[in-house]
Amino acid sequence: MTTISIIGSGNMATAIGTRAVEHGHTVELLSRNAGTAQALADKIGAGATVGTYGARPAGEIVIVAVLYGGVVDAVSSFGDALAGKILVDISNPFNADADALVTLSSAAQEIAAVAPQGAHVIKALNTIFGHVLAKGTPLDAFMAGDSAEAKATLGELLGSLELRALDAGGLQAASLLESAGLLLMGLARNGAGFELALGAEVR
Secondary structure: OEEEEOOOOOOHHHHHHHHHHHHHOEEEEOOOHHHHHHHHHHHHHOOOEEOOOOOOOOEEEEOOOOHHHHHHHHHHHHHHHHOOEEEOHHHHHEOOOOOOOOOOOHHHHHHHHOOOOOOOOEEEEEOOHHHHHHHHEEEEEEEEEEEEEHHHHHHHHHOOOOOOEOOOOOOHHHHHHHHHHHHHHHHHHHHHHOOOOOOOOOO
């Protein structure tokens, strides 16, 4: 059993937190609105707790489950409390119509620029719709980051959730995963439907 911390209390926080608890892990929820976090903890049930926003998270793995516009601010607000943690960025830097990206680098690289020394940023889970993740079925989960050790740790967690972790490379590959998120949205809107999940066939 592992304790993971989730910054945020929206749809993806719900899907990830629920799936983690169902597979025997403990989830700490961190939100600026303590009431919202408590409501989500009550919804997830036993295994979900509420932490203090801005304090050092209990989990070695901290999932930043907020929309792109708030990810840098969220990480900055925790400051050195995130030192040594594995920070998982799941955001997609979409424009208002979700048909283009709004950053020339990547959301993950922007987070890395403000993260404290010793934190390891990994891009992951941005190519899975929250409602698809919530079904609990096996899925492929792509990830990108510079620390092989941190990716191995996250990969173990993902595997325990019936998510096959596929390493796309260093953090510079985060932009490719964000483009894949845009591809997912385009496919979903143009005939494939929103029950779609991206995957890779490994022979």
